[in-house]
Amino acid sequence: MSEQEPKPAAGQERRGFLDLSSRLTMLLGLAGAYGGFAAIAARFLYPAKPRDTRWTFVAEIDRFKAGDSVIFQGPSGETINIARQRESGEVDDFIALSSTCPHLGCQVFWEGDKSRFFCPCHNGIFDASGKGVGGPPGDSGQSLPRYQLKLEGALLFIELPAGDAMARGKGRVIDRVEGIHAAGHDPCLAKAPNPVRDGERA
Numbered sequence: 001m002s003e004q005e006p007k008p009a010a011g012q013e014r015r016g017f018l019d020l021s022s023r024l025t026m027l028l029g030l031a032g033a034y035g036g037f038a039a040i041a042a043r044f045l046y047p048a049k050p051r052d053t054r055w056t057f058v059a060e061i062d063r064f065k066a067g068d069s070v071i072f073q074g075p076s077g078e079t080i081n082i083a084r085q086r087e088s089g090e091v092d093d094f095i096a097l098s099s100t101c102p103h104l105g106c107q108v109f110w111e112g113d114k115s116r117f118f119c120p121c122h123n124g125i126f127d128a129s130g131k132g133v134g135g136p137p138g139d140s141g142q143s144l145p146r147y148q149l150k151l152e153g154a155l156l157f158i159e160l161p162a163g164d165a166m167a168r169g170k171g172r173v174i175d176r177v178e179g180i181h182a183a184g185h186d187p188c189l190a191k192a193p194n195p196v197r198d199g200e201r202a
Ligand code: FES
Pocket: 101, 102, 103, 104, 105, 106, 119, 120, 121, 122, 123, 124, 135, 136, 137
């Protein structure tokens, strides 16, 4: 009669299984950590290619006094408030911010006497740098996207995506923005029932 191998006790089997699964979990965790590290390193070594941009002429700076602003329409139709906030003769006198409110897309405009940008739809207020400080944009920490500017002598230029500028031509200074989200128009109120318009009141 041959000698039989002693069978491991049930407790030993369970310990072995737990040991194996904890090693597997540790290995998977290490693989994940090294994978994440490799992805970060690759991003550092091969950073995303910056978008090509192009400088587009806006206006002669004599056109602005401190407190003045113009609306510039880029080649792809985006509208930008360019405000002059000082008169030192440096490019930092000017700021260019998207005129489209990040809340619901109404048109924001510069109030030179209050040194702020204002959205009339829901009383959105942005400080002189475009940071939301009042109304819905202030509550949710939204800001107006900023564009870079440069001066060449007395000429002011704005930096725009090159594809748009080359494919669609130059931008231009416009008097005001037309359309459904123009200043004073509230897209929320437009959808709300209006008793007079809807004939519910005599
Ligand atoms: S759309 Fe500008 S505050 Fe609402």
